[in-house]
Each structure stands twice: as C-alpha cells, then as structure tokens.
Amino acid sequence: MSNPVSASSYWIGYKTIVIKEVMRILRIWAQTLLPPAITMTLYFVIFGQLIGARIGEMGGMDYMQFIVPGLIMLSVITNSYGNITSSFFGAKFGRHVEELLVSPLPPILILAGYVTGAVFRALVVGVLVFIVAAFFSDFSIHSWPVTLSIVVLTAIVFALAGFINATFAQKFDDISIIPTFVLQPMTYLGGVFFSVDLLPGIWETIAMANPILYMVNGFRYGMLGVSDVPVSAAFGIILVFVAVLGTVCVTLLKRGTGLRT
Amino acid sequence: MHALEVRNLKKTYKNGVVALKGIDLTVEEGDFFALLGPNGAGKSTLIGIISSLVNASSGETRVFGISVQNDRSRAMAEIGLVPQEVNFNQFEKPFDIIVNQAGYYGVPRRIARTRAEKYLRQLQLWDKAFKPSRTLSGGMKRRLLIARAMVHEPRLLILDEPTAGVDIEIRRSMWAFIEGINRDGTTVILTTHYLEEAENLCRNIAIIDSGQIVENTTVKALLGKLDIETFVLDLSAPIEKAPQVEGMWIEMRDSTTMLASLPKSRNLNALFKMLEDEDIEVKSMRNKVNRLEELFLRLVEKQAEQSA
Numbered sequence: 001m002s003n004p005v006s007a008s009s010y011w012i013g014y015k016t017i018v019i020k021e022v023m024r025i026l027r028i029w030a031q032t033l034l035p036p037a038i039t040m041t042l043y044f045v046i047f048g049q050l051i052g053a054r055i056g057e058m059g060g061m062d063y064m065q066f067i068v069p070g071l072i073m074l075s076v077i078t079n080s081y082g083n084i085t086s087s088f089f090g091a092k093f094g095r096h097v098e099e100l101l102v103s104p105l106p107p108i109l110i111l112a113g114y115v116t117g118a119v120f121r122a123l124v125v126g127v128l129v130f131i132v133a134a135f136f137s138d139f140s141i142h143s144w145p146v147t148l149s150i151v152v153l154t155a156i157v158f159a160l161a162g163f164i165n166a167t168f169a170q171k172f173d174d175i176s177i178i179p180t181f182v183l184q185p186m187t188y189l190g191g192v193f194f195s196v197d198l199l200p201g202i203w204e205t206i207a208m209a210n211p212i213l214y215m216v217n218g219f220r221y222g223m224l225g226v227s228d229v230p231v232s233a234a235f236g237i238i239l240v241f242v243a244v245l246g247t248v249c250v251t252l253l254k255r256g257t258g259l260r261t
Numbered sequence: 262m263h264a265l266e267v268r269n270l271k272k273t274y275k276n277g278v279v280a281l282k283g284i285d286l287t288v289e290e291g292d293f294f295a296l297l298g299p300n301g302a303g304k305s306t307l308i309g310i311i312s313s314l315v316n317a318s319s320g321e322t323r324v325f326g327i328s329v330q331n332d333r334s335r336a337m338a339e340i341g342l343v344p345q346e347v348n349f350n351q352f353e354k355p356f357d358i359i360v361n362q363a364g365y366y367g368v369p370r371r372i373a374r375t376r377a378e379k380y381l382r383q384l385q386l387w388d389k390a391f392k393p394s395r396t397l398s399g400g401m402k403r404r405l406l407i408a409r410a411m412v413h414e415p416r417l418l419i420l421d422e423p424t425a426g427v428d429i430e431i432r433r434s435m436w437a438f439i440e441g442i443n444r445d446g447t448t449v450i451l452t453t454h455y456l457e458e459a460e461n462l463c464r465n466i467a468i469i470d471s472g473q474i475v476e477n478t479t480v481k482a483l484l485g486k487l488d489i490e491t492f493v494l495d496l497s498a499p500i501e502k503a504p505q506v507e508g509m510w511i512e513m514r515d516s517t518t519m520l521a522s523l524p525k526s527r528n529l530n531a532l533f534k535m536l537e538d539e540d541i542e543v544k545s546m547r548n549k550v551n552r553l554e555e556l557f558l559r560l561v562e563k564q565a566e567q568s569a
C-alpha cells in the first residue's frame with residue numbers, strides 16, 4: 001500500500017524536528033542555557049550596578065532599567081542565531097541532514113522545525129536573563145503584546161539569518177565569522193547600552209540604518225514604554241526581514257544549495 | 262507496475278564530470294534488483310537522483326509512477342534508503358534515530374516506537390538500542406542504517422553497498438533479513454561489490470559503467486552467457502605444481518585447493534582422468550560461486566575497449 005503524505009503526516013514531521021531540537025537544547029543545557037545567564041549577570045553587575053551608578057539616567061530612566069531590554073535582546077539575538085547555525089551546520093557536517101532531505105518533508109517545514117527550535121532556545125534564555133534582571137532592577141512591563149511579539153519576531157529573523165549562514169558554511173569557521181564580525185558589533189551599536197540621542201550628527205544617522213536598533217528599541221518600548229524610534233517602524237522592519245529572509249531560506253532549501261549535489 | 266522507471270537520465274556535475282549519459286532503467290514491483298558497476302561508474306549518482314539527494318541535469322525518474330522531480334514528497338514516501346556511508350547522528354541513540362526518522366515520514370510516535378523495537382530486534386540491535394550509536398561496531402552501524410530505512414515501511418528499499426566491510430556472519434544475517442523483506446513484497450535495489458551477493462540474492466541485474474547501462478537482464482540469462490565454468494577442488498594431500506590438461510586452465514589457490522576452468526562444451530572426464538594419472542586424490546568439489554565476477558570484468562573490459 002502506498003505511504004500517505006498528508007497534512008497530519010507533515011505535522012508529525014514538523015513536530016519531530018521541534019522535539020529533537022528542544023531535547024538537544026535541554027540535554028546540553030550547560031552549553032546552551034547556562035552561559036548566557038552567567039554572562040548577562042556579569043553585564044548587570046559591571047555595567048548596571050558598578051558603572052551604571054556613575055552614569056545616572058539614560059533615556060529618562062535609571063541606567064540599569066535602560067539596559068535590561070537591550071541585554072535581553074542581545075541574548076535572544078545571539079542564541080537564536082547561534083542555535084540554528086550550530087545545529088543545522090552540525091547536521092550538514094555530520095551528513096545526518098540527509099535523513100531530512102530524503103524524507104517527504106517539504107523544505108518550508110524543515111525550515112520551520114529548525115526555526116522553532118532556535119526561537120525556543122532564544123525565549124528560554126530571554127526568560128532566564130529577565131529573571132536575573134529582576135534581581136538587579138525594579139521594572140514592570142509596559143505592553144505585553146508588544147514585548148512578546150517583538151521578541152518572538154526578532155528571534156525568527158535571526159534564526160532565518162543563521163539558517164542561511166549554515167546553508168552556505170563549508171567549515172565551522174564559517175559559522176563564527178558573521179556572529180563575531182557582523183552580528184556582535186551591530187548589536188552593541190544597536191542601542192543596547194545607550195540612547196541614539198547621545199550620538200553626534202552623522203553617527204546618529206548611521207546608527208538609524210542599523211536594523212537591530214529598531215528591534216532593541218521596539219522591545220524597550222514594550223518593556224519600559226520608551227523608544228528612540230517609532231514602534232510601527234520597528235514592527236515594519238522586522239516583518240520585512242522575516243519575509244525576505246524566509247523567502248531566501250525556502251528558495252535555498254528547494255534548490256538544495258549547499259545540501260544537494 | 263514499475264517500482265522504478267528511469268528515462269534518459271543525465272547528470273553532469275559543476276566540475277564538468279559527466280556521471281550519467283542518458284540512462285534508461287526499469288525495475289518491476291517486487292523485484293530483487295542488482296545494480297553493479299566499478300567505482301565511479303555512476304551508481305551512487307543514480308541512487309542520489311532517485312532519492313533526491315542529487316539533482317538530475319535532465320531526464321525523468323518515477324517511483325511507483327510518481328515523479329521524483331515533480332512530486333518529490335509523495336515519491337520519497339515510497340523509498341527507504343540505506344546509504345553507502347554512515348550518516349546518522351553518532352551522538353544519538355539507535356532507538357531515537359529510528360523513531361525520529363519515522364517521524365519525518367509522518368509515522369505517529371506510538372507506532373514508531375513499536376516499529377523501532379521490531380526492526381532493532383530483527384537486526385539483532387535491541388541490546389544496543391539505548392547506547393550512544395558511536396559505540397556501535399561497523400557492522401552494527403550498517404544494520405542500524407537498514408533498520409532506519411525500514412521504519413516507515415517503504416515499498417522500495419535501496420541499499421547502496423550495505424555489506425561493505427561487514428564480516429561474513431553478519432553479512433549472511435543481513436542477507437536473510439533483506440530476503441525476508443523482499444518476500445514480504447518490498448522491491449529491493451542493491452548495489453554491491455560482492456558479486457556473489459548479487460548472484461545469490463538478485464533476480465535481475467543491470468551493469469553500469471562510465472555512466473551508461475552496459476547490460477540489463479536477468480541474473481540467470483547473464484550467467485547463461487558464461488561459456489566457461491570454474492570448479493574448486495579440495496585435495497586430500499598438498500601438491501607443488503598445478504598439472505596441465507589441454508583445453509583447461511588449472512591453477513592452485515594454495516597447495517590443497519585447485520581451480521579448474523573449462524569450457525561448458527567439454528566434459529569433466531578428462532579432468533578426472535588426469536587427476537587419477539597424477540595420483541591426486543580429490544576430497545570434495547564445488548562450483549566457484551562468484552561466476553558473475555568473470556562476466557562483470559569481461560563486460561567492463563569490453564566497454565573500456567569500445568570507449569578507447
């Protein structure tokens with residue numbers, strides 16, 4: 001009898017990738033969840049309490065409060081990106097990605113499975129950093145819908161970007177170049193530690209071209225109700241990135257770029 | 262119905278290597294089919310295209326009438342692939358590898374677990390089911406690949422050199438398993454370097470060389486073309502030199518094992534007369550099993566001469 005291919009079989013396939021990814025993240029929690037929590041605790045202690053006390057106010061609020069959303073987003077971005085590059089490139093390197101490539105699963109579901117795994121890790125890390133932040137600062141959430149939608153969409157954007165990186169990567173060095181030389185500088189300059197109002201003339205204009213600035217500020221608006229940019233612009237930019245990167249990922253998977261011969 | 266239908270399949274790699282030069286091939290449902298060829302002949306490329314790991318340059322591939330190129334998902338649901346090289350995550354446990362693979366094919370987890378146990382038991386791997394797969398021996402890893410390929414119960418099982426580097430005992434248990442699968446109705450396509458394997462297991466055979474099919478027939482018909490037969494004689498006592506008989510080719514494999522090749526038109530009396538004259542006592546005698554090897558080499562050599 002013919003093996004059926006239906007919506008329910010696709011759903012089982014998608015769920016299988018997600019479960020596998022989540023189990024992997026939880027199994028190696030000391031590599032995936034613990035380090036960002038420790039790093040962010042150090043950030044809060046050094047930048048928030050020690051240096052922040054001398055800085056005073058930023059964007060009309062206590063400096064510690066100001067950096068909390070930025071540091072959560074910093075963790076979300078790096079963990080979302082890092083999870084998918086290591087997991088998907090690892091599968092490619094070890095050739096067990098072939099298990100998926102010879103299966104009936106359509107490319108979009110393979111992508112969705114890996115992206116869901118990356119978003120899961122980003123959110124767990126985000127919650128851990130949020131809990132750590134609560135020990136250092138008092139804050140209440142200004143808008144839960146904005147906070148949650150911005151954090152989830154941002155995690156999706158960087159999961160998609162990481163997927164593209166993993167697709168083209170030939171060796172492990174290739175998955176560390178972009179996080180080190182592109183992602184980290186853009187995130188640090190994306191308004192995590194400062195308000196763009198502090199930047200002089202041309203640098204403010206350059207900073208405004210950094211998409212991460214919109215994501216950080218959109219999230220900061222959701223948490224604290226303040227932002228250097230309109231929240232609608234943040235949503236607009238994030239959604240455009242999701243659409244463009246998502247299309248690129250599906251096209252690459254359909255063509256088999258970097259995967260099929 | 263054809264389990265596999267390949268029409269004018271061509272593949273040229275980016276570096277200019279022409280792997281397939283327009284292959285036509287048909288495998289009937291329920292068949293046990295051998296695909297033979299020397300290294301670099303195009304076997305793995307052909308299997309790669311059938312299993313969608315390699316994109317064809319042109320031509321068409323159908324699995325049970327479903328186009329691999331146009332309806333990939335439905336076609337892939339019918340195929341189970343045992344690749345030449347181990348390609349599972351060696352940090353995972355065999356049981357998890359199989360259950361996950363079943364999931365990718367839409368098999369519900371409860372059923373997947375039952376099947377994982379069934380196939381791991383059948384392939385004598387159940388005691389290793391929950392150990393990291395990197396600790397398995399080479400033969401165990403190969404059996405795990407077979408269990409993984411079977412978990413969604415495909416109608417077409419493709420095995421790319423499944424017994425390479427596996428000891429004879431395990432090889433025989435793998436043969437028995439695959440024969441059982443075929444008896445139950447699964448079409449099997451096997452590539453192998455052990456020609457004895459193809460001769461013993463398969464009904465039909467295609468020989469591929471330099472990207473072309475040079476022979477496609479039944480194993481029986483192919484063996485019928487062989488006009489020379491080789492016998493293996495086990496001697497009671499060692500001899501130093503192979504005796505000579507006109508019209509026969511006699512050589513010693515070792516001091517007590519003689520190989521005698523003679524045309525089918527000749528009877529064996531001359532051979533036995535010579536043995537008696539030379540006072541050579543024969544303990545036992547049998548046909549040399551890998552007759553196909555001779556044919557295979559002859560076909561490949563012929564193809565090489567034509568290409569030159």
